[in-house]
Structures are given as structure tokens and as C-alpha cells.
Amino acid sequence: MACVDSKVDLETIPLIALNVNCRKKLGLYLNPRTTVASDWMAVAEVMGFSYLEIKNYEDTKNPTLRILEDWQARNEATVGKLLSILTEVERNDIVEDIRPLIDEDVRKYCAYQKKKAAEPPVQVPEVDSCVPRTPERCGITLEDDPEGAAELFDAFICYCQSDIEFVHEMIRELEQTDYNLKLCVFDRNVLPGSCVWTITSELIEKRCKRMVAVITDEYLESDACDFQTKFALSLCPGARSKRLIPVVYKSMKKPFPSILRFLTKCDYTRPCTQAWFWVRLAKALSLP
Known part of the structure; x- marks a missing residue:
């Protein structure tokens, strides 16, 4: 399929290109359960979600939005594939109605990518003509x-x-050994007095090569962890750069987050792999 510009192949445009208005309209069509037309469940099934995953989505306020967020982490999650799925479940009415929104989102996405590619590379250390530099950038x-x-x-x-005790153990195993890695631990490294969301975004995107997510039941209830994880995933669609590494160090009562199920996790709870836990994690963090 192609958008307004026939040279653009929608199969190459990642799903992240679709903005909130387009996703909201998809939800208006697909969220209501109906016997006369395919709904979000049919779409999720074609996307490859399991029966248990689909049943869990039933409890969410906007299941369509959730499956789109989780599906976009996969390599095959493109705008073209989404349109193909809607056609496959015989929802051509949706395709026809939202196509103008999709074309506009893709046009903006392509324009942004083209502008970004044309920008000259930033020198390291960064050359900044703004004087004085803002505290958020140089004093965090x-x-x-x-x-x-x-x-x-x-x-x-x-x-x-x-989970701070496990973080202390991580510091001992990865920083204070021959691995000699440098970890950014918010409570230890970040200065107080700045906006938490701004600082974490700056650190994850510009200061840290990777992010380690310590997955526990408490993690699943944390707004801060949810924001940091989704932000890190948005920087590496399809996990192509191995930027986000999930770590499980104790048993969980709640299911593992579906948004991370396609990533290889480092699991300390399995006795058969505990001996290699820190070696594997250190090696992953040492990659260029």
C-alpha cells in the first residue's frame, strides 16, 4: 500500500508514526463488542496475540490502544501491516474513514525523518552556542x-x-568488579530540584547506552517505571538496538508485562541460570 506520495511504501513506516488522534479513532471503531463486525479481539488475534493475552486486555479501558502499544514493539508492526489486518478482518469501513488521518501522519513522519537525516551530525562533546547552558542539560x-x-x-x-537492595547488589556486581561498568541510579546520581520526567528522558535518550528494567510486582504499579519503559521502547522500535534489558530477580504474582514479552530477559529466579546471570547482563551492557 502507498500513502499520498506513491513513492512511500507503508510497509516500511513503523506504527509509531500514527499519532493519538488516529489511534483514538481506531478505538472508537474497534472497542465496542459487536456480532455484526470484527472488533479489537479479531484484530488482536490476527496480530498474533494469544488467547490469554486477549482475555487480559478485556479488563483495560481502551483495549485497542493497548494492543497497538504492545504490537508496535514487534518488527512487523508497520502502518501498511495494520491496514492489511483491518482489510483481512473485513473492516474496510475503518480503512476508508481513517485513511486521510493515516496519510497525514505518515506525511509528517516522513518529513520529520527527512529533516532529521539532513541535519549535520552533532560533535562530541556537543557544541552549544547557548550561554549560559540550562541546568537541565549540564547539571543534572x-x-x-x-x-x-x-x-x-x-x-x-x-x-x-x-527493590533498592537488589540495585545495590547490581552496583557491587557490575561497577565494583572487573566489568567496571557505570550505572545511572536515579537516587544516587541525579541532583535534586529538577523535573523528574525531563531528567529521566534526558538520561535515557542522551546519557545512557542502555536501560535495565528491574521487573517486579511493584514495578507494574509504578507510573515512573511505566513512563521510563515506554520511553526507552519508543527509542528502539522492534528492539533492534537491544536498548532495553528486562531483569527479573524474584518471583512475581502478576504476569510479566506484555509490552516486554518479545525481549530476552535476564532471569535470576531460575536456579539453572543464576551462575551466568551477572556475566550475561554485564556482556549485554558492554556492547557498543
């Missing part, structure tokens, strides 16, 4: 030099306060 961690380069890390650690 303990080792930041206001007159020099920003402090960089091998990994940002996404965790809940209840």
Missing part, C-alpha cells in the same frame, strides 16, 4: 561538569524503591 548528575561534557553512563537503571 553528581559528576556533571558545568563547563565541560555531560556525564555518560553504560546503563540507566529503572527500578522501584522496594
Whole structure:
């Protein structure tokens, strides 16, 4: 399929290109359960979600939005594939109605990507003509030099306060050993007084090569962890850059987050792999 510009193949446009208005309209069509037309369940089934996953989505307020968020982490999640799925479940009415919205979103996405590609590469350390530089950019961690380069890390650690003891163990195993990795632990490295959301976004995107998410039942209830995880996933659609590494260190009562189910996790709860846990994690964080 092609958008307004016939040269653009929608099969190459990632699903992340669709903005909130388009997704909202899809929800208006697909969320209501009906016996005369395919709904979100039929779409989720064609996308490859399992029966149990689909049943869990029933309890969410907007199941269509949830399946789109989770599906876009897959390599095959493109705008063209979504339109093909809607056609397959015989919802051509939706395709016809939302196509103008899709074309506009794809046009904006392509224009942004073209502009981004045309921009000259940023030197390292970054050359900044703004004087003075804002505190959010040069004074957010303990080792930041206001007159020099920003402090960089091998990994940002996404965790809940209840799991801080495991984070301390992670510091001992990865920083204070021959691995010599540098971790960004919010409570240890970040200076107080700035907007949490702005700082975490800056650190995850620009300061840290990767992010380690410590997955526990408490993690699933944390708004901060949810934001950090989704932000990290948005930077690497389809997990192509291995940017996000899920870690499980204790048993969970709740199901593993569906948005991360396609990522290989580092599981400390399995006795057969505990001996290799820190070696595998350190190697993954040491990659370029």
C-alpha cells in the first residue's frame, strides 16, 4: 500500500508514526463488542496475540490502544501491516474513514525523518552556542561538569524503591568488579530540584547506552517505571538496538508485562541460570 506520495511504501513506516488522534479513532471503531463486525479481539488475534493475552486486555479501558502499544514493539508492526489486518478482518469501513488521518501522519513522519537525516551530525562533546547552558542539560548528575561534557553512563537503571537492595547488589556486581561498568541510579546520581520526567528522558535518550528494567510486582504499579519503559521502547522500535534489558530477580504474582514479552530477559529466579546471570547482563551492557 502507498500513502499520498506513491513513492512511500507503508510497509516500511513503523506504527509509531500514527499519532493519538488516529489511534483514538481506531478505538472508537474497534472497542465496542459487536456480532455484526470484527472488533479489537479479531484484530488482536490476527496480530498474533494469544488467547490469554486477549482475555487480559478485556479488563483495560481502551483495549485497542493497548494492543497497538504492545504490537508496535514487534518488527512487523508497520502502518501498511495494520491496514492489511483491518482489510483481512473485513473492516474496510475503518480503512476508508481513517485513511486521510493515516496519510497525514505518515506525511509528517516522513518529513520529520527527512529533516532529521539532513541535519549535520552533532560533535562530541556537543557544541552549544547557548550561554549560559540550562541546568537541565549540564547539571543534572553528581559528576556533571558545568563547563565541560555531560556525564555518560553504560546503563540507566529503572527500578522501584522496594527493590533498592537488589540495585545495590547490581552496583557491587557490575561497577565494583572487573566489568567496571557505570550505572545511572536515579537516587544516587541525579541532583535534586529538577523535573523528574525531563531528567529521566534526558538520561535515557542522551546519557545512557542502555536501560535495565528491574521487573517486579511493584514495578507494574509504578507510573515512573511505566513512563521510563515506554520511553526507552519508543527509542528502539522492534528492539533492534537491544536498548532495553528486562531483569527479573524474584518471583512475581502478576504476569510479566506484555509490552516486554518479545525481549530476552535476564532471569535470576531460575536456579539453572543464576551462575551466568551477572556475566550475561554485564556482556549485554558492554556492547557498543
